[in-house]
Amino acid sequence: MKYTNLIKNHTATINYANRGMELENDLNLTNTYYLDNDIAVIYKKPTPIKIVRVDFDYKKSATIREAYFKMPSTTDYNGLYKGKYIDFEAKEIKGRKSFPLANINNHQIKHIRNILKHGGIAFIIVKFSLLNKIFLLKGEDLITIIDTSKLKSIPLSTFESKGYLIKEAYMPRLDYIKIIDRIYLGG
Amino acid sequence: MKYTNLIKNHTATINYANRGMELENDLNLTNTYYLDNDIAVIYKKPTPIKIVRVDFDYKKSATIREAYFKMPSTTDYNGLYKGKYIDFEAKEIKGRKSFPLANINNHQIKHIRNILKHGGIAFIIVKFSLLNKIFLLKGEDLITIIDTSKLKSIPLSTFESKGYLIKEAYMPRLDYIKIIDRIYLGG
Numbered sequence: 001m002k003y004t005n006l007i008k009n010h011t012a013t014i015n016y017a018n019r020g021m022e023l024e025n026d027l028n029l030t031n032t033y034y035l036d037n038d039i040a041v042i043y044k045k046p047t048p049i050k051i052v053r054v055d056f057d058y059k060k061s062a063t064i065r066e067a068y069f070k071m072p073s074t075t076d077y078n079g080l081y082k083g084k085y086i087d088f089e090a091k092e093i094k095g096r097k098s099f100p101l102a103n104i105n106n107h108q109i110k111h112i113r114n115i116l117k118h119g120g121i122a123f124i125i126v127k128f129s130l131l132n133k134i135f136l137l138k139g140e141d142l143i144t145i146i147d148t149s150k151l152k153s154i155p156l157s158t159f160e161s162k163g164y165l166i167k168e169a170y171m172p173r174l175d176y177i178k179i180i181d182r183i184y185l186g187g
Numbered sequence: 188m189k190y191t192n193l194i195k196n197h198t199a200t201i202n203y204a205n206r207g208m209e210l211e212n213d214l215n216l217t218n219t220y221y222l223d224n225d226i227a228v229i230y231k232k233p234t235p236i237k238i239v240r241v242d243f244d245y246k247k248s249a250t251i252r253e254a255y256f257k258m259p260s261t262t263d264y265n266g267l268y269k270g271k272y273i274d275f276e277a278k279e280i281k282g283r284k285s286f287p288l289a290n291i292n293n294h295q296i297k298h299i300r301n302i303l304k305h306g307g308i309a310f311i312i313v314k315f316s317l318l319n320k321i322f323l324l325k326g327e328d329l330i331t332i333i334d335t336s337k338l339k340s341i342p343l344s345t346f347e348s349k350g351y352l353i354k355e356a357y358m359p360r361l362d363y364i365k366i367i368d369r370i371y372l373g374g
Contacts, residue, residue, distance in 0.1 A: 063255060
């Protein structure tokens, strides 16, 4: 889908945005921009679903009639930039003071550890909706916090000191690749 | 899920296997083996679904009541091996003589081109079920065939000359990483 179409869809989904989908929409727009402009190939993975019942109708395609959401075992986004494997999870939260670690499940933490161990680039993107601030925090820093503190949530101040602020713009909407360039690739 | 559990599940899904899921099951087993043994981090992406209606019940989790299968815009599998981005599509076919290119949609071909352009490793794995032969064909070779011939299908002989035979084993079931080592990483 082209960027302009996504912009239209984005406008049509303002109600969704208010229900906590804004970060996801903005990242999808950004990734489409990267793809259209040959900058990076990064996608959101489909939502994992357990399908229980499917109706087949000879007139049209199959209809899923019973299915359930499954807990994701990996992060939501991955892809490729300048030959590097990129992997991240994105979360939007209402709180103003800290990011509760319960937002990222244990499988996802383990996945981030695996990515780092095998030489990939892993990070999280956290949006504090009410403050309208979006941060990128390196996977290495996330894991250090988890392993060395007993924190149940990461204070905003940690994002401000260790993280990287992603500024909102028109296109690309959230240029996180610029930060990847600077902090991982010395660009 | 651990390898032994998957083996049990695999045995329980013999009927599925007969309906063309055998390659997918074997690749999932293989990827779980790679993950459990810290060799590579490669996953099958969830099936893309367009969700139309969800019922919410206060007693249990949300139930999807109407959804449709969407055409995938990328390949099914991706991940990380020795710091390299890995991406592939897997197809199982009944024919004995050739692999119809219609099995891979245009979005997926475009995706493979993108991966190659951005420095990733891309390939396809094709199983000729009735011959019980499984081949890996490099993305570069697939694209060359598409761009330089008017073939609607790739003959078995091309897989035999340009591809790499993946032998079935107990564990890992289909050791395609061994081929990646040899042809991409000089291992």
